[in-house]
Amino acid sequence: MTMEVTNVSEYEAIAKQKLPKMVFDYYASGAEDQWSLQENRNAFSRILFRPRILIDVSKIDMTTNIMGFKISMPIMVAPTAMQKMAHPDGEYATARASASAGTIMTLSSWATSSVEEVASTGPGIRFFQLYVYKNRSVVAQLVRRAEKAGFKAIALTVDTPRLGRREADIKNRFTMPSHLTMKNFEGLELGKMEGAEDSGLASYVAGQIDRTLSWKDIKWLQTITSMPILVKGVMTAEDTRLSIQAGAAGIIVSNHGARQLDYVNATISCLEEVVKAAQGRVPVFLDGGIRRGTDVFKALALGASGIFIGRPVVFSLAADGENGVKKVLQMLRDEFELTMALAGCTSLKDITRNHIITEGDIIKRNMSRL
Secondary structure (H helix, E strand, C coil): CCCCCCCCCHHHHHHHHHCCHHHHHHHHCCCCCCHHHHHHHHHHHCCEECCCCCCCCCCCECCEEECCEEECCCEEECCCCCHHHCCCCHHHHHHHHHHHCCCCEEECCCCCCCHHHHHCCCCCCEEEEECCECCHHHHHHHHHHHHHCCCCEEEEECCCCCCCCCHHHHHHCCCCCCCCCCHHHCCCCCCCCCCCCCCHHHHHHHHHECCCCCCHHHHHHHHHCCCCEEEEEECCHHHHHHHHHCCCCEEEECCHHHCCCCCCCCHHHHHHHHHHHHCCCCCEEEECCCCCHHHHHHHHHCCCCEEEECHHHHHHHHHHHHHHHHHHHHHHHHHHHHHHHHHCCCEHHHCCHHHEECHHHHHHHHHHHC
16 A cells, blocks of 8 residues: 555545445444444543653553453454455454554454454454344354353443444445355354345344343353453443442443444543442453544543554555554554653553543532632
8 A cells, every 4th residue: 555644544534435335334334313423532632631741751661461461552452343344354354463463352243254263363362242142052152162262351242232223324225245254153044144125234133132131141151151251331330330240350331333322422431430430340441432542541541441443443454454454553552652751651550540631620620619
């Protein structure tokens, strides 16, 4: 690729040019009015820095320990479905790029490469994102396969008893291209998505995903796997406490890339509430709207142990395959390192709440003056 890409967001425009409209719209769109989709980004812009000066920042350490695994930076790869729609190498490319960057990749249940195929790309720390199907024997089989293939944790998606209303998919009558399958379900008669009058994915979810999923199912999962379970889709203090009571080993603050319920708050705006409710008992992670190293810093300052990126991965994958994903991870890493240096932090433990100021802080300060 000859075009010089200088930031993560530029990959979206390149992906839009390269991908069929149906595919690009599937990756890019949010639910209904897409207010939450915009707010996931906009909320970051309302958090400002309080940098510290005259600190020796000649050496900066971005390494961290996630669920017992040392990784090179607190920037990890979120699960995104059907990556071979973006590029023929799909999840293979993402797995190799993540391993090369020394970070964690989360594989989607709806991947176009199986857990075994992704494991075959070589060493790497990988988590597995799980949707719970009505047929629990299918779920148990899949979890055991992921564990056998060397995956290290389950990211249980809990915000999708039904699929959010994604109007772009309805207009495009979205369905997975016929040459692709959800490889984890191949041979189980669940790997294909039929066309529909509206969204083929919405029809698939309505037919297969278990709407009865509840807190007791976290306990059930613990009986079939020794992998730690991260609850993905938490946005409130109440659900944070219930997740921990149910045995969650970690929490991912997520609104599903703003693809489920519209007019929910941005994930960065929910983060501090969740962190306070967790009281340090389990790590809290965040996905949604991360496009800059400054965003990563803001999330850590508000108490996140790490962040996950989704759309930047599929857009860079579409633009430039494995090299695109590598570059996105490197750009975010470089920007994050620069932010740390200019804020006066030499390690992740130096990043504190005092390094940022939020709208809430300003309101409190003004109220105290009244």
